[in-house]
Amino acid sequence: MEFILVLRSASLDDHVAKLDEEARSNLQHPPHKPPDIIDPTIRHSISTYYALEHSSQTAYECICALTACTYPDANEMPSFYRIEHMIVEYTGVGLHNS
Numbered sequence: 893m894e895f896i897l898v899l900r901s902a903s904l905d906d907h908v909a910k911l912d913e914e915a916r917s918n919l920q921h922p923p924h925k926p927p928d929i930i931d932p933t934i935r936h937s938i939s940t941y942y943a944l945e946h947s948s949q950t951a952y953e954c955i956c957a958l959t960a961c962t963y964p965d966a967n968e969m970p971s972f973y974r975i976e977h978m979i980v981e982y983t984g985v986g987l988h989n990s
Contacts, residue, residue, distance in 0.1 A: 904916045927983075936959075937956075940969070
């Protein structure tokens with residue numbers, strides 16, 4: 893029940909969330925179609941990032957290393973930091989790291 897009450901009182905102007913004007917605008921005016929991500933390495937990296945949502949940064953980096961060993965001719969996966977920033981670029985919404 894507490895979650896429902898918190899959800900009902902949620903606001904883009906929440907002083908705890910501290911969303912900047914650009915983030916609020918991006919949430920209020922989201923893209924009308926999914927981003928067109930052609931590069932399979934980027935798609936794989938984003939999928940890996942979200943699959944490891946509750947894991948450590950080290951887990952992502954280990955999978956990057958394992959992928960490089962398994963597929964030596966493939967493009968290198970972006971770093972954890974870079975893939976986070978790519979997600980922000982594609983979605984227009986910053987990631988919340990707790």
